[in-house]
Amino acid sequence: MPTDETPVRRRRGPSMADVARLAGVSGQTVSRVANERHNVDAATRDRVLAAMREVGYRPNSAARALRNGQFRSIGVIVFELSSFGTTRTLDAVAAAATVSGYAINLLPVLDVNQRAVTNAFSRLGEQAVDGVIILIEAHTLDEAGVQLPEGLPVVVVDSSAHYDYPIVDSNQAQGARLATEHLLDLGHETVWHVSGPPTSFAADRRRRSWELTLTQRGCEVPPVLNGDWTASSGYEAGRMLAANPDVTAVFAANDQMALGVLRALHERGRVVPDDVSVVGFDDMEESAHFWPPLTTILQNFVDVGRLSVDALIHEIQAGEHHHDPVAVPTKLVVRSSTAPPRRP
Amino acid sequence: MPTDETPVRRRRGPSMADVARLAGVSGQTVSRVANERHNVDAATRDRVLAAMREVGYRPNSAARALRNGQFRSIGVIVFELSSFGTTRTLDAVAAAATVSGYAINLLPVLDVNQRAVTNAFSRLGEQAVDGVIILIEAHTLDEAGVQLPEGLPVVVVDSSAHYDYPIVDSNQAQGARLATEHLLDLGHETVWHVSGPPTSFAADRRRRSWELTLTQRGCEVPPVLNGDWTASSGYEAGRMLAANPDVTAVFAANDQMALGVLRALHERGRVVPDDVSVVGFDDMEESAHFWPPLTTILQNFVDVGRLSVDALIHEIQAGEHHHDPVAVPTKLVVRSSTAPPRRP
DNA sequence: TGCATCGATGTTTACGTCAACATCGACCGC
DNA sequence: GCGGTCGATGTTGACGTAAACATCGATGCA
The missing domain is CATH 1.10.260.40 (lambda repressor-like DNA-binding domains)
Known part of the structure; x- marks a missing residue:
């Protein structure tokens, strides 16, 4: 500029x-x-x-901030709000921060290629927030060339232990296990998986947990179909699955991809859940009204948001952070998209 | 506190x-x-x-702001991020503001009943933002007892002309007309409507335009079914519609309610689009993967967001505002949920 | 050579707030 | 009545920055 x-x-x-x-x-x-x-x-x-x-x-809050040496404001780094989970978490974070008397500074990473070019990220290059919550997968941040100032309190909402920062997230592994076991318990011989993008730690956690659950139960592990969280990618994967008569149970790594899978199955005339059972992950409001209503894993985004804010504020005010990752439990929500396999 | x-x-x-x-x-x-x-x-x-x-x-941005008398920050008032449109608009607003070198201060209205009790809204009670974009329906703001400081530049994203502030929004009336005419052009005798909540100006605009289009075409105007934007409310309305064999065409005021309508029709065994055609409004990413893929009205949220920010920054820097409401055009997206009525 | 000009750099000051300290009067107990 | 205490209020200064003004040496031109 x-x-x-x-x-x-x-x-x-x-x-x-x-x-x-x-x-x-x-x-x-x-x-x-x-x-x-x-x-x-x-x-x-x-x-x-x-x-x-x-x-x-x-x-004048500027004068106050100058005088007091703190801003009562926390930055939230997001990539895009299109993702359901991010949005819900942001909502919860904003609510929790407001209750605690902190303002929210939204810091959008516009483009993975923004590098130093657009220094739209200036808010972090200067003192303007007391701490930061990262709501995007860290590799995206790295690729965007964003560097966090030293000494700035940070909390990451993600599922990798690779960070030096406190971490809060849903218990991805537990959720994926819940989904997979639900299908196996219904009597399916194995469960196919439509995964999130390989770059996502959350997707990785879900995939690994699905795989582990299958092997522990002595089930064959079918090849993974990679999606990118979008319904479109789920649809593409679903077309593969629908064409394969061996497939009787599918675990999609989020509800949107599950929706795409459902569509592909319908198009192919495979009945859900009679021919194929489908489980999603997230429990968006809409999932209860998919056709058929989707069995899925409920994430408690409110808790994730609140705990993130609490951890960050603690870090800001006490100057210390607890390094144990916080894993918020998930719950299985059974609807009509899952049933025992049709006996031949 | x-x-x-x-x-x-x-x-x-x-x-x-x-x-x-x-x-x-x-x-x-x-x-x-x-x-x-x-x-x-x-x-x-x-x-x-x-x-x-x-x-x-x-x-130190506080010192800068104090020195310069401005904050290079704009506040965005939101109610909940759960709503699809709000989220998309916020995303666009954040991007546009960032490009223009302004930070985003998220100001969540936590509860319609918060009144003066929780003055979580303090960010507006003090000087901390150069201007405000209101992303919630104004009556919600009123009910929450939020009062905007005098002299603070404001832009409203909504569809009522009742405000003293500049307004930017999608052209609701044009979109609703597009939807209704599409169904009539297919040969349906009339079109039923599942409306948004009566308190919403946008919902009101869509409803009135639907009604006007019908009367202009000499069609009977069926009673309106009121929803509240959620898929659940669409489902409730859909159950009424599904039970009525006269219904052959439905225009739902958003995609989520359309989803609920689809579910209700499926449950009743009414085939879409053979028995009943359905049109939504918004064009969420998922809508293309509903069953059947949903014909809907595409809103250009990116333009809405950008124009809002532009208008606000102009107001901030020039101190004047153009009062002509900006109406961003919408587009009809035809998919498989609409077809000519079955000939008896 | 002398004077104007210009670019690089330094000095002063004000932005609005609030902690720390200072002041001042009222009231208390003996 | 007198030292002491306490509550209400005033004064000073510093937080970090940047505009306005000041200074100083170099350069240009007659």
């Missing part, structure tokens, strides 16, 4: 001094009223309050 | 003075280097840059 020559002439709002003058007190007394200190005479307080209202005083 | 007694002892980062001392120059020269002014000797600049790196200098 070239030097910004627009001289933004900004009429500054009224400051404490203005209020003080009008109320006939010192600025410090205004400060005390603004911060609800109790050592101010009731009459004085009323006068100050009235003066504030009259001039439309609003405290 | 009671007086926060936690004395957050925060080690402040290095400032310009530290860099200046190390580089053997004045603070002002450091400032010039930090702001990429060209009137600094190359050798000096290198020395300063090196010093910055050595001490790990990061400009």
Whole structure:
């Protein structure tokens, strides 16, 4: 960006001094009223309050941040909000942060190739947030050339232990085991898997857990079909599966891909769940209304968000972090897309 | 919130003075280097840059904001991110703002009943953003008791002309007309409508446009079924519709409700599109993979987001706003959920 | 040579807030 | 009545930055 020559002439709002003058007190007394200190005479307080209202005083948070050395704001790094899980987590994070009195600074990584070119990421290159929650897979961050300032408190919402930062996430392995065992318990000989992208740690966790569950049960492990979380990729994978009469049970790594699988099966005339059972992962609101309603793994995004914020604020205020990853348990939600295999 | 007694002892980062001392120059020269002014000797600049790196200098945005009287940050008021449209718009807004060098402050309205109780909304009660984009229906804002500070630039993304603020939104009326006419053109005698909640202006616009289109074509206007944007509410409405053999064409005010309608029709054994045609609104990524793939109205959220940001920044920098509402056109996307009515 | 010009750099100051310290009057107990 | 205490309020200074102004040496031109 070239030097910004627009001289933004900004009429500054009224400051404490203005209020003080009008109320006939010192600025410090205004400060005390603004911060609800109790050592101010009731009459004085009323006068100050009235003066504030009259001039439309609003405290200047920049001055406050400068004075106090903290911003009461946390940055949240996201890639795209299109992903269901990210959105839900962000929602929960925002709610939790707000309750704790922290503002949310949204830091979108626009493009994996942005590198240093667009330094849209300047918010991190300068002091503006007290800490950061990373809601994208770390390799994306690396590829975007984003580097986190040293000493900045960070919490990662992801499923790799490769980070030096505290981690909070759903218990991916437990969820995938739940899904796979549900299908095996119904009597299916084995379970096929439509996986998330290989670059995703969460996808990797789910895939490995599915595989482990199968081998522990002595089941054959079919080849993995790789998707990229989108319904389209699920549809592509589903077309393969639908063409294979051996397939009776599918575990898709998220609900969107499961939706694509369902469509492919319908197109091929394979009935769900009579011919093929399907399980998803996430439990989006819509999943209950897929056709047929989808059996899936419920993630507790609210807990993930809240725990992330709590961990970050603790890190900010205490300066220390607990390094044990937090794994939020998931739950199996059984609907109509799963049934015992049809007996030949 | 009671007086926060936690004395957050925060080690402040290095400032310009530290860099200046190390580089053997004045603070002002450091400032010039930090702001990429060209009137600094190359050798000096290198020395300063090196010093910055050595001490790990990061400009303090609070001090900057205080000095410059602006924050380069815009607030975005959202209710919940669960809604598909809000999320997509937020995504676009964040991208556009970032490109323009503005940060995003997410301001979640946690509860319609929060009133003054939780003043989690403090970010607006103080100077911390240069302007605000409202992504929720205004009545929700009113009910939450949120009052916008006077003089703060605001842009509303909604479809009512009742505001004093600039408005950007998809052209709801045009989209609803597109949907309704598509069904009529296929030969259906009339079109039933599953509406969004009565409190939503966007829902109102779509409903009225649907009605107008029908009357203009001389078609009977069936009673409206009210939903609340969720797939569940669409399902409830769909059960009514499925039970009525006269129904051959349905326009749902969003894709999620359309999904619920599809489910209800399937459950009742009514075939889509042979027995009943269904059109949605939004064009979520998933809609192409519903069963059958959903004919719907595509909203250009990217444009909505970008135009909102542009309008707001213009308002911030020029201090004036154009009051003509911006209506972003929508497009009909035809898939397999619509067909001519079955001839008796 | 002398003076104007210009570019590089330094000095001062104000932005708004709030902790720390200072002041001042009222009230208390003896 | 007097030292002491306490509560209400005022004064000072510092947080980090950058505009405005000041300084100083080099260069250009008559």
